[in-house]
Amino acid sequence: MSTQIIENNGVPEYAVVPIADYRVLMEKAEMLDDVAAFDKAEAILAAGEDELVSSDIVDLLLANVNAVKVWREYRGLSQATLADAAGLSQAYIAQIETGKREGRVDAYRAIANVLKVNIDDLV
Missing domain, CATH: 1.10.260.40 (lambda repressor-like DNA-binding domains)
Structure with a gap:
């Protein structure tokens, strides 16, 4: 992954990545969000705070x-x-x-x- 860092007054402010890399990163971030939501739902069910119905x-x-x-x-x-x-x-x-x-x-x-x-x- 080639990344271009854009600085403002010597401080990194933006990272520019190729679109293909950006899409991969977004897909992985969405997957992490899904896993976190699943884990939270499992914990709620295990604690008896919610239930599954048919x-x-x-x-x-x-x-x-x-x-x-x-x-x-x-x-x-x-x-x-x-x-x-x-x-x-x-x-x-x-x-x-x-x-x-x-x-x-x-x-x-x-x-x-x-x-x-x-x-x-x-x-």
Whole structure:
């Protein structure tokens, strides 16, 4: 790699490299960024701060199936079990899941806590 150094008042300020070398350097820098992002994601998963879900769950959420219902079923909970753990009634959970009721913020917070998701994942 041939590099031309341009100085300003005797201090190196710029390095000029052939375009082919520049492209190789950029590719390697992008690869390092990708590796760092992958390592960070692995660490977050290993620490239990996030989880992987199947594409089936993602597809349901993207199809606008009620998120409370999707996550409840994914966690293997009945409406009654979720309601009991969240301090709500089963009817209230059913109304949220069917869209007959929007639900209060405190209710969503309790539901999110039981389902181990962020409240933003439900609304």
